[in-house]
Amino acid sequence: MTPAARVQTAIEILDAIAAAAREGGSSADRILSEAMRQRRYAGSKDRRAIRALVYDAIRTVRSAPPSGRAAMLTLADEQPDLAALFDGSPYGPAPIEAGEARGESGLAAPTLVALFDPLIGDEEAGAMLARAPVDLRANCIKAQQADLAAHFPDGEAIAGVADGWRLPPESAAVQHPAYADGQFEVQDAASQYAAAALDAAPAMRIVDLCAGGGGKALALASLTGDRSEILACDINRARLQQLAPRAERAGVTSITTRLLNPGQEADMLADWRGHAARVFVDAPCSGSGTWRRSPELRWRLTPSRLDKHVADQARLMDIGAEMVAPGGKLLYAVCSVIAREGRAQVDDFLNRHPGWTVDDNVLPPGIGRSAGAGFLLTPAHDGCDGFFLARLAAPC
Known part of the structure; x- marks a missing residue:
């Protein structure tokens, strides 16, 4: 897939996610998985790139946008290289027109932020939308934290829990044989x-x-x-x-x-x-x-x-x-x-x-x-x- 085609595919998936959000339908992960199943021609690099575009757009737009294109345009406003891919090429998105609708950027609507616990301050906004690490819990019936450290040397201990081990975001922990053996669970x-x-x-x-x-x-x-x-x-x-x-x-x-x-x-x-x-x-x-x-x-x-x-x-x-x-x-x-x-x-x-x-x-x-x-x-x-x-x- 061309970079522009990846953007257009992400727009189509965002359309479905926004509609599901308004109607109480399937989760974004499920919609994304089904969309990729229907596009078997997409390679592994394409899939990773499309997933990143979809979730970057969702993190940027604070409420359900009028369309997937509006969500992607909001992200493109922050990423000039992305905006250049709206070039009207085959399978890519149409060029950006002046005054096109965007989604609203930010953490959440003010009415929702007002409901937060008083302890939630401005410093939480970025952390609440940052990519989360992959946290593991050792199953003490079969393993200990030291076993997870040996399996995943790029991780670190989680403060305050003897059985926890933290990996970088997007780590494919469940593909490790130790998961199939029941040595750990993925748990925040x-x-x-x-x-x-x-x-x-x-x-x-x-x-x-x-x-x-x-x-x-x-x-x-x-x-x-x-x-x-x-x-x-x-x-x-x-x-x-x-x-x-x-x-x-x-x-x-x-x-x-x-x-x-x-x-x-x-x-x-x-x-x-x-x-x-x-x-x-x-x-x-x-x-x-x-x-x-x-x-x-x-x-x-x-x-x-x-x-x-x-x-x-x-x-x-x-x-x-x-x-x-x-x-x-x-x-x-x-x-x-x-x-x-x-x-x-x-x-x-x-x-x-x-x-x-x-x-x-x-x-x-x-x-x-x-x-x-x-x-x-x-x-x-x-x-x-x-x-x-x-x-x-x-x-x-």
């Missing part, structure tokens, strides 16, 4: 901090209420030496079904899964009510803390979607609280930097549940900042995804 440091903050121990009964594909449950199994009893739950069958093969690869036997029906979660967990020593509620959220990995999420967030997330988070916290045994702990976490999903959510929970208290010192020294009754992790301060967490203790 923020999620590793959150799993450790649950303070789980062998022989405990643990509920992972929003397990998704099982990353947190596997981290808990690793931390407890596969000697705890972990119930991983979710309402998404496709995501939950990913856990069994991942657990087999990791050599984990302590996890069982339970598919829940939306709105019936409490009834379907009646047998665990009051019996869990630890409950992890990594609730669905805006994903505003993960923009450096999924920058198109800025294009998807609307007031109504945020309201739904906040309502779901409160409901899931209440369900999780029912599972906690007297004196047990609930860890609430969201990959968000929006105050309504973080500190405000915990304040509301404490008002609804008299007798519950908040634990201090749940993170390694120097990691995170106090954010009301919880803690906020951010890319600039902590080198990880934006994340809010709070560990809540049930009355005895």
